Amino acid sequence: MKTIDPEQQNKIKVFYDTVYHRPDSAPQHPSRHVRRLARQLQTSPAQRVLDVACGTGGFLAACTAHGNHVAGVDISDTAIDVCKARLPDGEFHACPAEQLPFADQQFDVVTCLGSLEHFLDPVAALREMVRVAKPRAQFVILVPNKDFLTRKLGLYGGTYQVDAMEVVRSLEEWDALFREAGLTVRKRWKDTHVLSRSWIMTSGLLAAPLRAAQALALLAWPLRWQYQVYHLAEVSH
Numbered sequence: 001m002k003t004i005d006p007e008q009q010n011k012i013k014v015f016y017d018t019v020y021h022r023p024d025s026a027p028q029h030p031s032r033h034v035r036r037l038a039r040q041l042q043t044s045p046a047q048r049v050l051d052v053a054c055g056t057g058g059f060l061a062a063c064t065a066h067g068n069h070v071a072g073v074d075i076s077d078t079a080i081d082v083c084k085a086r087l088p089d090g091e092f093h094a095c096p097a098e099q100l101p102f103a104d105q106q107f108d109v110v111t112c113l114g115s116l117e118h119f120l121d122p123v124a125a126l127r128e129m130v131r132v133a134k135p136r137a138q139f140v141i142l143v144p145n146k147d148f149l150t151r152k153l154g155l156y157g158g159t160y161q162v163d164a165m166e167v168v169r170s171l172e173e174w175d176a177l178f179r180e181a182g183l184t185v186r187k188r189w190k191d192t193h194v195l196s197r198s199w200i201m202t203s204g205l206l207a208a209p210l211r212a213a214q215a216l217a218l219l220a221w222p223l224r225w226q227y228q229v230y231h232l233a234e235v236s237h
Contacts, residue, residue, distance in 0.1 A: 002121050002124070004096075004098065004120045004121055005120070008120060008165075009075075009096060009120060011164065012075060012118070012120070012164045012165055013075045013076065013077075015163060015164035016074070016075055016076035016078070016079065016164070017076050017077055017078045018078075019163075020076070020164075021055065021056060021076050021078040021079045021082070022078065029061075030058045030059070030061045030062040030065075031058060031193070031196075031198075032196065033192070033193035033196070034058050034059040034061075034062045034113075035062045035065070037059065037062070037113075037140070038059065038062035038063050038065065038066060039066075041109060041138070041140065043063070043066055043068050043108065043109055044067075045066065045067025045068065046067075046069075047068055047069070047108035047109060048068070048069045048070075048071065048106060048107045048108050048109070049063045049068045049069070049070050049071070049107065049108065049109045049110075049111070050070075050071045050072065050073075050102070050106070050107040050109070050110045050111070050129075050132065050133075051070070051071075051072045051073075051110075051111045051112070051113070052072075052073055052097050052100070052110065052111065052112040052115070052125065052129060053073070053074055053075070053097060053112055053113075053115030053116075053118070053119075054072030054073065054074050054079070054083060054092070055074060055076075055079050056079050056082040056083060056086070057072060057079075057082065057083035057086050057087055057090070057092075059111065059113060060072050060083070060087060060090060061086060061087060064087060064089075064090075068109075069089075069090075070087060070089075070090040070091075071090060071091040071092065071102070071107070072090065072091075072092050072093075073092070073093045073094070073095050073097065073100060073101070074092075074094060075094065075095070075096055075097070076094065077094045079094075080092045080093065080094040096119075096120075096125075097112070097115075097119050097125035097128065097129075098119065098120070098121050098124040098125045098128060099128065100128040100129070100131070100132050102132040103132070104131055104132060105131075105132070105133065105134050105135065106132050106133075106134070107132055107133050107134060107137055108133075108134055108137055108138070109137060109138055109139075109140070110129045110132070110133045110137060110138075110139050110140075111139070111140045111141070112125075112129065112139075112140075112141045112142070113140070113141075113142040114142045114143070114144075114228065116141060116143050117143055117144055117166050117167050117168055117169070118164060118165045118166055118167075119165075120165065122167075122177060122181075123177060123180050123181050126177070126178065126181030126182075126183060127181050127182065129181075130181060130182050130183065130235055133235065135235060136234070136235075137234070137235065138232060138233075138234060139183060139231075139232070139233040139234065140230060140231070140232055140233075141178075141230070141231045141233065142191060142228055142229070142230050142231075143169070143174050143228065143229065143231065144168045144227065144228050145168070145169075145170065145171060145224075145225075145226050145227060145228060145229050146168045146169055146170045146173070147170050147171070147224055147225060148225065148226060148227045149221060149225040150214065150227070151168075151227075171188070171223070171224065171229060174229075174231065178231065178233055179236070182235060182236050183233040183234070183235065183236060184233060184234055184235075184236045184237075185231050185232070185233045186232050186233060186234060187231075187232040188223060188229050188230060188231055188232070189223075189229070189230050189232075190218065190219075190223060190226050190229065190230075191226065191227065191228035191229065191230060192218065192219065194211075194214070194215040194218060194227070195215050195216075195218075195219070200212045200215060
């Protein structure tokens, strides 16, 4: 585990507490794409789900509809306060992903959705996820792709979270990172959350046609050109 600069970690925390998350920022209901992901996992009601960098708990709220026992961690106190109010039966902690406050082999499913690229030590965070997961647990990790075609054409420079920390890798580089942490990827698939009215209209009416074209293009583009890619993994044996 590499040494983490506390000042840099605090800078990231302040960004997520004051810029990215607000007490009123959580949608009242889980979005369609996180509900679809929760269904796709086909978990049983007795299973325990941990979401690392859980934000305001949208995905975990979708999991509770399937009867799962949920837990989450996030570096943002603001986000965790929202989770505790939203999901009072869950277990939530405001802490870095590199230091998970759980005993070994606790969870059946561990997720990290669109956040690993913002961690100061992603390998250490992944190893912590492996530590707290049961031997046959499934891991679902969503990460951005350095070979995203729009990025390669110079038309996209990253999210505004780049102000805090954002390291984007290719599919091959992510795979090497997962293997270093003790995970084997079994399946990958496209992230299609952009096929929604809310995403298309995010930048207003004038930009909507271009964003709609981008969303439709992602359906046709191969995995290598995708913006974000889901990885289903398990502990290496």
